[in-house]
Amino acid sequence: MALTPVQSKALDALREAATAVLVAGVTGSGAVHRAELLHAAHSARLVGLHRPAATAVRIARRLGEARSDDPAFRLSDLSADLAELLDLVRRPAAALAPARRSYQPEGPLRLHGLFTEAVVTASGYAGATVYTLAPDGTLRTLSDVAPGGPERALQASGSPVPGGCALGLRDLGDGGGVVLTSPTVSPDGRIGGGGQVRSVRVTGAGWHEAPLAALWERSPAAQLAAALSWSAEPADARAAGGDLLFLDGTVTDVGFVVSGGPTLRLAAPDERPDLPYADNLRLLASRPGLTLRLIARAVPDRPDRIHVLAAAWRGHDDRTVRTDLGLRLLNRSHLAPTGSATVAVTVPVAGSGQGAGRGAVAEGAPVTAAAPATGGPPGGAGAPALVGGDAVPLGRPLPGLPVELDLLRRAVER
Known part of the structure; x- marks a missing residue:
């Protein structure tokens, strides 16, 4: 997939900003480096390069966490984001991919709740994600993530499962079970909350019970x-x-x-x-x-x-x-x-x-x-x-x- 001249220029700016961070290191990357990343991200977003733009914003936020001794800072996360950005700028097709995931209709799903994870991202979003086990042995997730800080994680964990059943995300993750009809599912296993989804609460399972116990075998x-x-x-x-x-x-x-x-x-x-x-x-x-x-x-x-x-x-x-x-x-x-x-x-x-x-x-x-x-x-x-x-x-x-x-x-x- 060919890039326009404006898009190529935006990717070059992102590459230069990321390279400058690598040269300076975590301790040497200050306000100037973060500003260059954010400026390049803004330019990339304007020309439709949403994925590399979002990655650059995360890098800028992580550098800010490092400078302020924020306990949330992880060097491994910063390294992964830098690697992802450099990979995106050299792969035009990936850089041009839509920012939003595609969801496809799927048949009825019976899900066994596994656990619920608090989610706080470097891009300013927070919420909760519940991991569930599908009948084919794969994991599927249901999420409520929106702009906010860490305090939103507990609030989001009480959000209802899509489809109208009286079951919260955290209740599902804590040994609950649900049957979804007409769900939409992304290629990576995320379940959407479309208007056609219907849900019914059913019996779940413990970690030492089938089918969840097989995960520890x-x-x-x-x-x-x-x-x-x-x-x-x-x-x-x-x-x-x-x-x-x-x-x-x-x-x-x-x-x-x-x-x-x-x-x-x-x-x-x-x-x-x-x-x-x-x-x-x-x-x-x-x-x-x-x-x-x-x-x-x-x-x-x-x-x-x-x-x-x-x-x-x-x-x-x-x-x-x-x-x-x-x-x-x-x-x-x-x-x-x-x-x-x-x-x-x-x-x-x-x-x-x-x-x-x-x-x-x-x-x-x-x-x-x-x-x-x-x-x-x-x-x-x-x-x-x-x-x-x-x-x-x-x-x-x-x-x-x-x-x-x-x-x-x-x-x-x-």
């Missing part, structure tokens, strides 16, 4: 290999949830020991104080011996950790607790009582700049705290913390991902 190595393959695909061709990892394991003093896999650190995907990821993971990390079933994502530039999105464990009276970690603030009453133990975890250090973000859980300075018998989080009342020294060691990684971790290393270096 694949080995961690196979899951990581699939996630890496997914990340290598063009952004507009990636299926929903292709980067998710479904892991079982146990919390220990040195990390999360994955069943059939390595020992990893549990990290928050978003450190904004408006979202409870970090507080929830501190609480879970304070319980060595706690068996968890997790839904997470790999961290491309930090192979020793995962970003945890949702978790399930046995609580009081052996009842299963299942929660979306970005939408529900946990407390010690959600964990079964246990004897006191000395727990070593790490918490963010104010103002520390880390490659994968500002103060992710299990990063920064170590905190040694006596966990009370009631199960309170480290650093609570009566638990003095000492900040300083080196990060908590990971311990000896278990075998299981040698080839995949090498692929991840090479992908990061590339």
Whole structure:
């Protein structure tokens, strides 16, 4: 597909702005670099280059987060956006692709709710996305994302499922089920909310029940290999949830020991104080011996950790607790009582700049705290913390991902 002279000039401006950021680096990219990106993005949008324009806006926002020590900043996200922009400017067909996804009608769908993720984007949008399992074993998503800040995530999680059934997005994600008739679905698995859609609430399933339990049956190595393959695909061709990892394991003093896999650190995907990821993971990390079933994502530039999105464990009276970690603030009453133990975890250090973000859980300075018998989080009342020294060691990684971790290393270096 041929570009017009004006479009070619706009892409050249985007390329120059992105290259200037790469040359200056994160710390050297200031207001001038962000202004050049935004100016180039505005020019590109005027001539119909919506995808590269939106990517340039995200880069400018992420640079602003980095300069202000915003805990939401992730170097891996900035790197991915820069790579996407440079890829778009060299592929005219991709740069000219419509900004909005195409949705096609599909037959009736029975969906089993899996979990709900809080969404806060660098382009100024926020909301919630619920992941569901379709009968063919693929993941489908329903979303309510609109302009707003982190506070909108909780609000959007209560939005109703399209079609008129009395079921909210978060209720669907928390073990609910729904049958949709006449839905529209995009190529990447997103379900639209067209006027023809009708929905009926049905019985859902737990994570340890069919059909959801099958997601945890694949080995961690196979899951990581699939996630890496997914990340290598063009952004507009990636299926929903292709980067998710479904892991079982146990919390220990040195990390999360994955069943059939390595020992990893549990990290928050978003450190904004408006979202409870970090507080929830501190609480879970304070319980060595706690068996968890997790839904997470790999961290491309930090192979020793995962970003945890949702978790399930046995609580009081052996009842299963299942929660979306970005939408529900946990407390010690959600964990079964246990004897006191000395727990070593790490918490963010104010103002520390880390490659994968500002103060992710299990990063920064170590905190040694006596966990009370009631199960309170480290650093609570009566638990003095000492900040300083080196990060908590990971311990000896278990075998299981040698080839995949090498692929991840090479992908990061590339």
